[in-house]
Amino acid sequence: MKVRLPMRDTPPPPFDLDAFLPYLLNQAAEASSHAFATIYRREYGMTRTQWRVMANLGKFGAMSATEICRISHLEKTMVSRAVSQLERDGHLSRAPSPDDKRREVLSLTTEGRAVFAELGARGMAFQAELAQMLGAARMAELEAALRVLIAQNRAPEGED
Amino acid sequence: MKVRLPMRDTPPPPFDLDAFLPYLLNQAAEASSHAFATIYRREYGMTRTQWRVMANLGKFGAMSATEICRISHLEKTMVSRAVSQLERDGHLSRAPSPDDKRREVLSLTTEGRAVFAELGARGMAFQAELAQMLGAARMAELEAALRVLIAQNRAPEGED
DNA sequence: TTGACATTGTTGCAATTGCAACCAATAACA
DNA sequence: TGTTATTGGTTGCAATTGCAACAATGTCAA
Numbered sequence: 001m002k003v004r005l006p007m008r009d010t011p012p013p014p015f016d017l018d019a020f021l022p023y024l025l026n027q028a029a030e031a032s033s034h035a036f037a038t039i040y041r042r043e044y045g046m047t048r049t050q051w052r053v054m055a056n057l058g059k060f061g062a063m064s065a066t067e068i069c070r071i072s073h074l075e076k077t078m079v080s081r082a083v084s085q086l087e088r089d090g091h092l093s094r095a096p097s098p099d100d101k102r103r104e105v106l107s108l109t110t111e112g113r114a115v116f117a118e119l120g121a122r123g124m125a126f127q128a129e130l131a132q133m134l135g136a137a138r139m140a141e142l143e144a145a146l147r148v149l150i151a152q153n154r155a156p157e158g159e160d
Numbered sequence: 161m162k163v164r165l166p167m168r169d170t171p172p173p174p175f176d177l178d179a180f181l182p183y184l185l186n187q188a189a190e191a192s193s194h195a196f197a198t199i200y201r202r203e204y205g206m207t208r209t210q211w212r213v214m215a216n217l218g219k220f221g222a223m224s225a226t227e228i229c230r231i232s233h234l235e236k237t238m239v240s241r242a243v244s245q246l247e248r249d250g251h252l253s254r255a256p257s258p259d260d261k262r263r264e265v266l267s268l269t270t271e272g273r274a275v276f277a278e279l280g281a282r283g284m285a286f287q288a289e290l291a292q293m294l295g296a297a298r299m300a301e302l303e304a305a306l307r308v309l310i311a312q313n314r315a316p317e318g319e320d
Numbered sequence: 321t322t323g324a325c326a327t328t329g330t331t332g333c334a335a336t337t338g339c340a341a342c343c344a345a346t347a348a349c350a
Numbered sequence: 351t352g353t354t355a356t357t358g359g360t361t362g363c364a365a366t367t368g369c370a371a372c373a374a375t376g377t378c379a380a
Contacts, residue, residue: 015280017215017232021290021303022193027233028306029189031313033182047336055177066358072177073187077338080360102345102358120175130181133312134305142305143181145298146188152293153191207366226328237368240329262328262375 025149036126040119045089049074049082051119054091054108058116062107064097073154091115185309196286200279205249209234209242211279214251214268218276222267224257233314251275 017023040046046054052072057063060071065083069076083106086092091112097103108116131139177183200206206214212232217223220231225243229236243266246252251272257263268276291299 012281013284014219015215015276015283016219017212019287019303020215020283021287021299022189022196023212024303024306024310025185025189025192028309028313029182029185030233031310031315032185034313034315036182052177052183055175055180059174059176064358073190075338076359077361078336080358081336084360097358100346100358104359116175121172123175123180124173127179127181130309130313133308138301138305138308139181141298141301143179143184145294145302146184148293148298149188149290150184150191153194153290154187155191155194224328235368236329237331238366240331241366244330260328260376264329 032130036123039122044115044119047082047085049078050086050091053079053082053086054112054116055120057092057106057108058113058120062095062105064103064105066103068106086112192290196283199282204275204279207242207245209238210246210251213239213242213246214272214276215280217252217266217268218273218280222255222265224263224265226263228266246272 037048040048040051052074053068056068056071065076065079068074068079072079074082083092083094087094090109092106092108094104094106097105134142197208200208200211212234213228216228216231225236225239228234229239232239234242243252243254247254250269252266252268254264254266257265294302
């Protein structure tokens with residue numbers, strides 16, 4: 001049986017990066033996104049930012065760049081450039097807002113919607129694969145935990 | 161009771177970026193790392209890569225840059241530069257490997273170990289806060305799920 | 321031994337990023 | 351009104367990134 005011996009001080013447990021949650025999250029994010037990122041990069045010539053802009057327009061319909069910024073938590077510079085490229089590639093079109101001449105209403109073109117439909121379908125298939133790795137219960141738990149972390153740690157609107 | 165009506169085709173469920181696991185993981189990673197990143201950036205003038213290099217040297221002791229690359233999954237260019245900066249700032253020192261004149265054995269200086277001890281302690285405190293947000297059970301579940309995703313999705317050594 | 325190939329770490333360079341400055345349009349308000 | 355502040359979006363520029371090329375060293379078989 002264990003006896004409590006007198007000791008000067010307990011050595012502090014060493015920090016282990018490989019068990020540090022932000023690091024694990026980052027590694028999991030990179031690993032899990034890799035295969036899908038390859039699809040929209042190689043097959044559609046899109047960057048991650050372009051894909052996110054398209055995904056938001058695909059889900060929510062027409063909206064302005066600033067709204068996309070708020071929803072997607074992307075820098076407005078990146079959104080501006082992604083929009084230009086998506087427009088150049090015929091995936092979206094801009095329309096001046098009638099009531100506010102500063103705004104531009106962005107919406108997917110027919111071709112953009114087609115690309116979104118394809119990528120969306122493949123995204124859901126991909127997600128199904130991930131769900132299979134974990135099992136449905138674990139997957140749901142994971143999603144819930146991630147939402148807690150996001151809600152509690154998200155920087156409050158333009159901090160830092 | 162629901163009756164199966166004849167229909168042309170069921171509308172496919174739309175893709176929702178906000179429920180896409182890679183996206184959620186990325187958002188959770190960014191949100192959860194933000195506060196801690198601020199610490200090593202602002203208080204120690206270190207980048208994320210520098211912190212990771214230091215964390216690995218702190219845990220494993222002396223090792224070469226290439227070994228750090230393998231462990232941390234960082235590009236060798238970034239490691240090379242991070243090492244230069246850490247050396248410039250007195251956090252680590254290089255020693256030529258006696259048996260292989262190409263290699264350099266890297267190790268933290270006394271000062272580097274002190275910084276690692278401080279940051280490590282704060283990292284563990286930070287992790288404890290995160291654990292409190294989720295509860296111990298959820299936290300353990302989360303970690304397990306992340307390890308599964310990493311193991312199953314990690315690109316097999318220099319793919320792409 | 322030599323010659324082909326692999327490995328370690330650095331650097332050149334082009335592409336990406338992000339902050340700040342900017343322009344134009346609108347809102348707020350004295 | 352006129353004046354000032356705010357907002358939507360773009361662009362300049364400096365810093366960061368990452369791939370490819372590189373020099374130096376090491377390995378191994380002919």
